[in-house]
Amino acid sequence: MRRVILALLLALACVLVGSLTLVLYIDAQDHQATCNVDGPGVRVALAAAPEGEVNGYSGVQLANAAAIINAGADLGLSVRDQTIGVMTAMGESGLEVLDRGDRAGPDSRGLFQQRANGAWGTEAQRMDPTTSATMFFRRLATLTDRTTQPPTIVAHRVQGNADPYHYERYWRDAVAVVTALAGEDLEAIAAAAGPSPCSALSAGAVTAQGWTSPILGSVRYSSAFGMRTHPITGARTLHAGADLAAVDGHPIYAAADGIVVIAGPSSGGNTGYMVAIDHGGGVQTRYVHPWPNGILVRVGETVTAGQQVARVGSSGNSTGPHLHFEVRVNGTPVDPIAFLAAQGVALPGTRVAQPA
Amino acid sequence: MRAGTVAAGLLGLALVLGGCLPGGPEPRPGPVEPPTATATATGAVPSPSPVPVPPPPAGEPMDEPEEPVTRAPVPVWDEASRAQARQASGDAVRAWARPDLPAARWFDELSVFLTPTARRDYQWLQPSSILARKVTGEPEVVEEPSVYLARVDVATDAGTVQVLLSREDGPTAWLVERIVPPEGQA
Numbered sequence: 001m002r003r004v005i006l007a008l009l010l011a012l013a014c015v016l017v018g019s020l021t022l023v024l025y026i027d028a029q030d031h032q033a034t035c036n037v038d039g040p041g042v043r044v045a046l047a048a049a050p051e052g053e054v055n056g057y058s059g060v061q062l063a064n065a066a067a068i069i070n071a072g073a074d075l076g077l078s079v080r081d082q083t084i085g086v087m088t089a090m091g092e093s094g095l096e097v098l099d100r101g102d103r104a105g106p107d108s109r110g111l112f113q114q115r116a117n118g119a120w121g122t123e124a125q126r127m128d129p130t131t132s133a134t135m136f137f138r139r140l141a142t143l144t145d146r147t148t149q150p151p152t153i154v155a156h157r158v159q160g161n162a163d164p165y166h167y168e169r170y171w172r173d174a175v176a177v178v179t180a181l182a183g184e185d186l187e188a189i190a191a192a193a194g195p196s197p198c199s200a201l202s203a204g205a206v207t208a209q210g211w212t213s214p215i216l217g218s219v220r221y222s223s224a225f226g227m228r229t230h231p232i233t234g235a236r237t238l239h240a241g242a243d244l245a246a247v248d249g250h251p252i253y254a255a256a257d258g259i260v261v262i263a264g265p266s267s268g269g270n271t272g273y274m275v276a277i278d279h280g281g282g283v284q285t286r287y288v289h290p291w292p293n294g295i296l297v298r299v300g301e302t303v304t305a306g307q308q309v310a311r312v313g314s315s316g317n318s319t320g321p322h323l324h325f326e327v328r329v330n331g332t333p334v335d336p337i338a339f340l341a342a343q344g345v346a347l348p349g350t351r352v353a354q355p356a
Numbered sequence: 357m358r359a360g361t362v363a364a365g366l367l368g369l370a371l372v373l374g375g376c377l378p379g380g381p382e383p384r385p386g387p388v389e390p391p392t393a394t395a396t397a398t399g400a401v402p403s404p405s406p407v408p409v410p411p412p413p414a415g416e417p418m419d420e421p422e423e424p425v426t427r428a429p430v431p432v433w434d435e436a437s438r439a440q441a442r443q444a445s446g447d448a449v450r451a452w453a454r455p456d457l458p459a460a461r462w463f464d465e466l467s468v469f470l471t472p473t474a475r476r477d478y479q480w481l482q483p484s485s486i487l488a489r490k491v492t493g494e495p496e497v498v499e500e501p502s503v504y505l506a507r508v509d510v511a512t513d514a515g516t517v518q519v520l521l522s523r524e525d526g527p528t529a530w531l532v533e534r535i536v537p538p539e540g541q542a
Contacts, residue, residue: 091542102540102541103487103514103540103541104485104486104487104540104541105485153477153480156477156480156481157480160480160481160482160484160485161481161482161485161542162481162485162486162487162537162541162542163534163535163536163537163542164477164478164480164481165477165534166542259501259502259505261502261504261505261522262473262522262524263473264471264472264473264476265472265473265476267472267524268428268524268525278502278503278504278505280502282430284430298534299471299473299505299520299522299533299534300501300505300507300520300533300534302501330429330430331427331428331429331430331525331526332427
């Protein structure tokens with residue numbers, strides 16, 4: 001009997017701990033949502049020419065954005081899909097129903113610059129905001145893997161245009177227009193999201209040397225830099241960075257000013273997906289194992305110390321969500337904890353390793 | 357139905373994370389990628405320097421062994437690497453500026469010049485949307501923002517195409533990260 005009660009208590013404790021973990025897990029998901037619009041579709045009030053201006057868009061442009069948003073709502077699409085529609089029309093027509101094409105497509109018409117090739121209906125349909133948006137969204141809805149791809153790639157796959165990254169620069173404005181038309185508090189969202197919708201700034205201090213911690217908050221230091229024996233193969237290999245376990249989606253920041261030189265599939269000894277930043281003077285930092293959609297920068301982008309560049313994931317050879325943080329000096333990995341310590345920065349949960 | 361499955365999944369995950377179900381946090385003996393021999397092998401790879409082993413940190417190791425770090429030298433900007441950047445950009449734009457090719461063949465022949473990221477993102481491109489058909493001038497390195505990156509302008513019959521190149525380290529070749537068509541042709 002006592003044993004049964006004990007088992008029940010144990011089960012209860014497990015459920016409690018489980019619920020707590022569940023709450024933490026949902027919190028992490030919510031954090032991602034604020035930085036990358038997500039959730040069910042929204043429907044907005046249609047006006048001929050809404051008052052005011054959002055990021056330079058006004059009047060009939062906002063009315064056209066509203067028509068796009070509602071065309072997406074009619075098809076039951078998510079707010080991310082709707083925002084992709086607004087972003088695409090910004091990149092094609094500046095949210096105006098253009099009665100002309102361009103050099104690449106003289107026959108292109110309307111908000112989405114759809115061609116007269118039979119795939120996009122009649123000219124009257126291409127010139128109608130709601131009908132053209134509906135044709136765009138019907139094509140978009142066939143891309144079943146679109147939630148895992150960046151908005152610009154989703155738009156590019158529908159439009160078949162010449163530059164896959166063309167729409168990226170309109171994403172932030174599209175998020176602003178959709179949130180404004182949906183009646184959300186734009187200022188609060190902008191403040192929470194930092195310089196771009198998906199790129200927040202670290203709350204950590206930047207030292208006089210210009211460095212900051214690549215990760216903050218609830219982080220567990222799970223594996224150190226150095227030679228280690230693999231638990232299964234027994235082989236001794238160099239673990240070239242420090243592992244910091246955190247929940248999936250936890251923000252990762254640039255450790256110093258620099259320029260992004262890798263942002264995608266790993267190379268040069270790492271696995272999965274990664275970001276690498278060149279800080280000049282032969283110093284490079286690497287942020288390994290985000291999921292592909294957790295990479296928030298592109299190669300060639302300049303970043304500042306503390307700017308969010310990625311989200312924690314578990315891609316590649318990884319047994320759970322964590323950041324593998326690596327510092328290479330003249331091509332050779334060095335102990336990142338000692339390196340950062342010399343710059344006045346402590347990684348959370350670590351102390352400077354003393355030579356054995 | 358789907359929402360129910362997701363909720364059950366979340367609860368299951370919570371229980372696993374809470375340590376209540378077996379099989380959760382055990383190390384996964386997943387397939388370890390064999391180290392791929394890359395072009396970066398520089399012959400005499402220096403043996404690992406005597407790295408002091410720090411005291412074991414709390415918790416379990418999170419990485420499985422990775423490919424050996426190349427330890428290849430950091431690239432430098434010199435006349436040879438500028439010439440290689442011009443060559444790589446010209447070759448890539450010549451492969452890119454072929455709007456009449458079937459999409460699959462166009463991508464196959466372009467992809468040898470692309471970085472892994474570009475290879476992923478250029479596979480959907482419809483070559484018929486490209487206006488340029490010919491490289492009309494000598495490519496010009498216009499910016500060297502990092503030893504790993506080059507911006508190269510390539511003149512075509514439809515205007516100037518901007519190419520962003522990247523390289524992994526000193527011994528590896530330049531690859532194309534992005535090809536930006538002239539203004540208004542994207």
